Amino acid sequence: MKRTIITAMMATVVAAGTAHAGGSLFVDDSGVTPAGRCQLESWLRAFSGGGRELTLSPACSAGPLEFSLGLTRISRPGQSLLTPGLKWQLRDNSNGGFGLAVATTGIYQHGKLKQTDVYVAPAWALGADQQWQIFTNLGLSRDRGEKSKLAGGLGMQYSLSKAVDLVAERYIRKGRDATNEAGISFNFGSSASIDLLVGKNRTDQWFTFGYNVVF
Structure with missing residues (x-):
C-alpha cells in the first residue's frame, strides 16, 4: 500500500515538475x-519511505513556444515514465510586472498515456529589482479512465542576491x-542553477537536489 502511495505521488511530481529556473519545483512559472x-x-x-526518483527533462524553444520531453526513473517499484510537454508564453515578465503562460x-x-495535465500559469515580478517572484498554476489533471480534477498551486521566490x-x-x-516544498537555489550567472529543497505531504517526506543548465 505504501508503495502505491509513493508511486502516485511521484507521478504527480513528474506532471507538475516543469518549474521556473529550477525544474524540480512543482508549481510552474x-x-x-x-x-x-x-x-x-x-x-x-x-x-x-525509501523511494528514489531521477528525472532528466530537456527543453527547447521556438519563439514563445517551449517543447520539453522528460524521462523519469522511479526505483520503488522500478518503472520509467516519459513526459512530453508544451508551453506557450503569452506575456513575458522577465523585465518585471505580470507574466502569463499556458501549458500541457x-x-x-x-x-500508454497515464495522466494528462493542462493549466494556466500567471506570474508576477515585484519590487524595485524584482526581488519577489510569485507564480500560480490553475488547471485540470486527468488520470486515464477517470474524470478531470482541479489542480493548482502557489509558489514564491525571494532573491537574497543575484546568486x-x-x-x-x-x-x-x-x-x-x-x-509543500521549500529550499534554496544557487544561480551561476544566467545559464545554470542548483536547487536544494525539502518537501512533504501527509504520507511522506523527501529531499531534492536539482541541476539546471541553459545552452
Whole structure:
C-alpha cells in the first residue's frame, strides 16, 4: 500500500515538475527557455519511505513556444515514465510586472498515456529589482479512465542576491494530499542553477537536489 502511495505521488511530481529556473519545483512559472536555445532540467528526489526518483527533462524553444520531453526513473517499484510537454508564453515578465503562460503535459508508461495535465500559469515580478517572484498554476489533471480534477498551486521566490534565491510552494490536486516544498537555489550567472529543497505531504517526506543548465 505504501508503495502505491509513493508511486502516485511521484507521478504527480513528474506532471507538475516543469518549474521556473529550477525544474524540480512543482508549481510552474510563466517563463520559457530563451528563444532559439535549449536547457536541461534535472533532479534527484530521495523519499523517506525509501523511494528514489531521477528525472532528466530537456527543453527547447521556438519563439514563445517551449517543447520539453522528460524521462523519469522511479526505483520503488522500478518503472520509467516519459513526459512530453508544451508551453506557450503569452506575456513575458522577465523585465518585471505580470507574466502569463499556458501549458500541457502528459505522462506515458509502457507506451500508454497515464495522466494528462493542462493549466494556466500567471506570474508576477515585484519590487524595485524584482526581488519577489510569485507564480500560480490553475488547471485540470486527468488520470486515464477517470474524470478531470482541479489542480493548482502557489509558489514564491525571494532573491537574497543575484546568486541566491529562497523558494517555497504549495501544490494541491483534488483527491490527493497537498504538497509543500521549500529550499534554496544557487544561480551561476544566467545559464545554470542548483536547487536544494525539502518537501512533504501527509504520507511522506523527501529531499531534492536539482541541476539546471541553459545552452
